[in-house]
Amino acid sequence: MAIDLPGGPSFVGALTRVWERGDAAFPVDRRLPDPARAALLHSMEPAAVIDERGESALEGGRPVEPGDALVVATSGSTGEPKGAVLTHAAVTASARATNRRLAVRHDDHWLACLPLAHIGGLSVVTRALDAGTPLTVLDGFDADTVDASEATRVSLVATALARIDTTRFRTILLGGGAPPPDLPPNVVTTYGMTETGSGIVYDGLPLEDVQLRTDDDGQLHVRAPMLLRAYRDGSVPLDDGWFATGDLGQIGADGRVTVEGRAADVIVTGGEKVWPTAVESVLAQHPQVADVAVAGRDDPEWGQAVTAFVVPVTTTAPPTLASVRGFVKDRLAPWCAPRILVLVDEIPRTPLGKPRRAALP
16 A cells, blocks of 8 residues: 655554555655656555545555565665565564664654655654654654654754754664764664665664674675565565675674675765666756766765766756756656756766766866
């Protein structure tokens, strides 16, 4: 069942009703433009959608397995939409491991203000429901509303952290990318992904029952009870229970985990993941763009800024940043729109024609 509702009590109510019926829930990202939302619904194959108008049946729905709780959209290394299928057992394991690590009490109050279509936002809801603690769900992040909240615990990304009074909370879980320096003492850094059911490493230490190892290439692999069962297309990305994260890292003798970054070229901006090839494919259609490559640049506010390196069709009438951003936002999620435009004479490429991102100016 797809849930296409704004963040708030109506979303939480719909989620619990879906579970009571024995169905799994697929939260729809309401920030996506209509074509992207339609493509995602087609890919996830829900049987019905719940929105402000009620419940509507959809053609081509495909059942889940008994015990499945969530289908959460994620993008694989290609940037194509995938759906991580999480069971009730996995959701419960994630919620309880987090609540135990943080010593969550009955007088705690969780605040969900990250997108509910992402596991980082959705897991706030599930851990509050599991613990029976008070929960406030917002329809997106707003600094003033967050500061005025009575909540004691919240999950944020670095961009949001910089905009609030951090002393307001007992604990702030921080994920979605590399943390900024000089963190307040009540901030707990987290590492995880959709496939791991949210964060599995807190302040460098794995949660209870989470096993991590590295392969010969330094890629992190994880085995844990909160892992996905499969992807929505039926593929099972587990090898003897181990999931290859695609991230490079190190594990110290004391078990502390250091994550060095994605093995691929994914850009993490404001906690959102952007695949350069998807943005390049769109910008290649821009009438003023002759050639393009996209990469991330370090940014103090966003972590990384999506940067478009563009060879203009003509130097007398090059594209503007506003036109490039608008062109992308009409076709992809808004966070994919470049924040920086660099005009160049040529794009350095490999013999196979792939951009050499490290050689970009």
